[in-house]
Amino acid sequence: MTESVFTFELNDERVGIVTIDVPGEKMNTLRASFAEQLQDVITTANENNVKGLVFISAKPDNFIAGADINMLDEANTREEALALSTTCHDAFFDLAKLPYPTVAAIHGAALGGGLEFALACDYRVCSDSDITKMGLPEVQLGLLPGGGGTQRLPKLVGIQKALEWMLTGKQVRAKQAKKAGLVNDCVPHSILLDVAVQFAQKGKAKAAKPQLDKMSALLESNPFGRNLIFKKAAENVAKKTGGHYPAPELIIKAVRASVELDQLKAYKTEAEGFADLVMSDVSKKLRGIFFATTEMKKEWRADNAPRTDKVAVLGGGLMGAGITHVSAIKAGVRTRVKDVAQQGIAGAMNYSYKILEKKRKRRILSLAELQEQMNRITGTTDYSGFKHVDMVIEAVFEDLSLKQAMVADVEQYAQEHTIFASNTSSLPIAQIAAQAQRPENVIGLHYFSPVEKMPLVEIIPHEKTSEQTIARTVSFARKQGKTPIVVKDKAGFFVNRILAPYVNEAANLLLAGEPVEKIDQALVEFGFPVGPLALLDEVGIDIGSKIAPILEAELGERFKAPEVFNRLIDDKRLGRKSGRGFYDYSKKQKKVDESVYEFLGVTLSPKLNKEEIAQRCVMQMLNEAARCLEEGIISNARDGDIGAIFGIGFPPFLGGPFSYMDKLGAANVCSTLATYAQYNDGFAPAAALLAMAEQGGSYYPQEQAAAEVDVDSEGKVEAEEEVETKEQVEAENKAEASDKADAGSPDESEAVDSEEPAKDAAEQDKEQARS
């Protein structure tokens, strides 16, 4: 028999205290057996004639972190998936209809099924701690809340807020939850149980009434207003998901059912939507990403290695400032910034200050907390203080001799064990380490801009880098909140290498007469957050053209950027930073800069449809990804998929380039590549792809690939992170537009940072890899 997660104790006031503790796990998650165990605990409570029941977690940082996702993968049929939801409904109905009050005492995470559990209680009391966060983030895994969340949340916080939270997967902190009416009280952790017990003695709660402003109350109280809300939500979702992700639509449908249908039918709507989504290919892909990132966290552990408690950052420019921020604020370690110019130091400090000040204004941080966090950052124009640092992260200009000089300086001023991690975008790490006395300490640590938002880092050991240096760097990158992939030391590493031929192909299409907007739209419709030309504008056309020759020299002609692009650089058409590139940024709304055609000598002559345009660019990326795996740039398909999704924004619903190639089939990919062979040698299929096409096989185990194709052929699709992603970006864009002083400095969502990988994926949004 499975050991129960619930322990019952009766206190002196005849209130039953139920402790939730999944044995042997850090996190409480709801497993299939919880319903029966809950029934048992209710029976015990009844036998003890309790006046009320309080549920509290034994874990230090979570109430219930969600449902166990493995459960979903074990559902082989739609009926089994449906049963997961209906079993949960029944268990929570039993809880809700108890004749005495029930209270959820929440400290730490109450997410997904965990929050649904709390929603079924009469009262919710939470601790005011920073780690307390609540939300229904199922959308990020391509699902909807299937334990009554779509039904109970709108009744507590109102339809609009419930929709917003569920459609974005937003997690809210204690004070926000109290303000919205999600919890009845928010108190210090030390008195959480006492206050919960007091609630348990209050008697059954009356039906909640959302605390809404006048306008929202009016809208939500009549059918016409509600119709408007649902229509608008559906329009927004359609715009944001591009039809690739079905979960948001089904969330709206279930919420709508909660106000328009009787309870039985409404819960049925939720359960059926949940079952459809569990079986959908898109959710399987998003769950696959979740599992992959979880698995990756177990690799390269450096449990016994020296800790990284103090770091230094060389260069306080764009990247250095971001690296300083994630080191000092996210990883929470003392960080010393060295720049040749005072301006660089001030710039880096100001960068973090602006981010923290925004948080303070939103009352996420107190002034004292802001000061305490800022105190972790110090600056210097010499190497003072370097003898205490465990790692130096270098982000000076992209110049080999300068970087080599930095290695020598660090070896002179820092300790024997100090790691030298270079953020170079293109220089081989072996060359940077060529004159090092301790080459085993030198490694590449490649971030993407904006650093505090982009979830991926590439970690690049060269031949002499020690295992311990790799493990310590991986571990520190994780502390900074990053998902690291370890890649081989070769030009472009992985992300830029697969990005370059894709962007070049877009450029070729433009030069062949296809319009800028059509090219970008084609790739956005395919599922990328931004099109390739808009991306190049964001990165900077000059930056792209600096990296291209390095890749071309090392890897061949297919990396050659169109020469005519130099004219753009000469004319200061560098992209967003100079006000124009392929687009004109001088107005509020960016528009294609029509003069760019004449300037590049392009006569518009659109011939291709958007599917063909997308296919040509994507095929280049897939083929290059296949080459990278073949050359051992990445160790496995999983790392490639995570790298492409988190570093470039490859559509998560396709599971990454390798997962997508499996879906298409290697033979199919090769024959598609062959149809474009006339254009350039980037279409010459990778040898491994040809072999796979001939011999059969796939990047992931065969059954899984086959099953995925089957499911997908039913036409089920959906999207999550995209939803949150694009919303965040829109919010950022608005904030930037309304606050010019902050332009370029990143905004931070009021929502708590999600630990879900899907959220990480979300962050790779519009601000893609700029390196």
Ligand SMILES: NC(=O)c1ccc[n+]([C@@H]2O[C@H](COP(=O)([O-])OP(=O)(O)OC[C@H]3O[C@@H](n4cnc5c(N)ncnc54)[C@H](O)[C@@H]3O)[C@@H](O)[C@H]2O)c1
């Ligand atoms: N910009 C990107 O999107 C991006 C992305 C990934 C990697 N990179 C790489 O990161 C590095 C930095 O790029 P960036 O965009 O931040 O450049 P940047 O020009 O914004 O900043 C470079 C900073 O280094 C400082 N510096 C120069 N010489 C120095 C020295 N001897 N000691 C200390 N500081 C010194 C400069 O004063 C300047 O503040 C480059 O290697 C670049 O290729 C850039």
